[in-house]
Structure formats: structure tokens, C-alpha cells
Amino acid sequence: MKFKYLPILAITAAFAACNSNPNTKTADSIAADSANNDTTAQAAAPGHICFLNTEGTQKQDSTKVHLMIDGNKVTGDMQWLPKEKDARKGTLEGTQDGNIIKAVWTFMQEGMKDTMAVEFSFPGDKLLQKPFKVNAKDGRQVTDAKADYTVVYDKVDCK
Incomplete structure (x- = not known):
């Protein structure tokens, strides 16, 4: 060579x-x-379920809810993701009584931590939520306790 x-x-x-x-x-x-x-396999685990709601003229705003249900205890997370506004992302902690879930949503928005009571009805493959309204006294959003469950979330795969 x-x-x-x-x-x-x-x-x-x-x-x-x-x-x-x-x-x-x-x-x-x-x-x-x-x-x-x-x-x-994880997404199909008992008590582990996810939902999505899209709103807006072009369905550009979304809210994602991930619930983990263990007996009557409910935990998870909720993300409000509007296209043109600051998002709210945080955790859920509450209880389930029959089809009704009452929880506290602890979230961050614009660098500030806040909490809000939320209420859902969970009749099956849909998750229904009572809408928010503005409290006239302090200008904060709160769950409208007198309203029906009009916000509809569709069941989706947890990713």
C-alpha cells in the first residue's frame, strides 16, 4: 500500500x-x-381525564382542563389560553359529589397569583362549567353560582 x-x-x-x-x-x-x-395507557388510567373548550369567532381561544379523580377528591390543572390576552394557568383542587365538582383554581396571570372557585358538572363524555361573571363591587371574575352549566368542554386525549 x-x-x-x-x-x-x-x-x-x-x-x-x-x-x-x-x-x-x-x-x-x-x-x-x-x-x-x-x-x-396513562391517559386511559381510571380517574385521569382531559377536556377542551374552544371559543371565539375562529375558535382561537381555548381552555384545557385535566382532572384526576380519586374517590371524591379532585385535583388537576386548568389553562385558559386566549389568543390576544394574558393566559391563566394553574392547578385545581376540590371535591366531587355525584356529578358535581367544586374546586378552587389557583392560577398565575400577568405575574400575579390568584384563586377562583369553579364549578363543573361531569355527566359523562362532556364537562360542563358554570360561567364566570364580574363582581360589580371589586371588578374580579367569579363563578356565577345562579347560572346553569353552559360552558361545554369536549373530552380529549391527555397529552
């Missing part, structure tokens, strides 16, 4: 080493990994 080909051979060997994948898996190992990392 002539020495003038040695650099070309070394470069070719280095390139081949860089392109080899030491993490190459067989189809069986990929299938086993996917079964272990299946998030669908």
Missing part, C-alpha cells in the same frame, strides 16, 4: 465511524420500548 492513500483511508474510516449508530435497535427492542413508554 502506498502512503499517499493513507490519509484518504483514515478519513473514510473516520467518516464511517461517525455515521454508524451504536444505538441501533432491533424491531423487537423498539416494540418493547414503545410498550414501556406508551402514554396512551
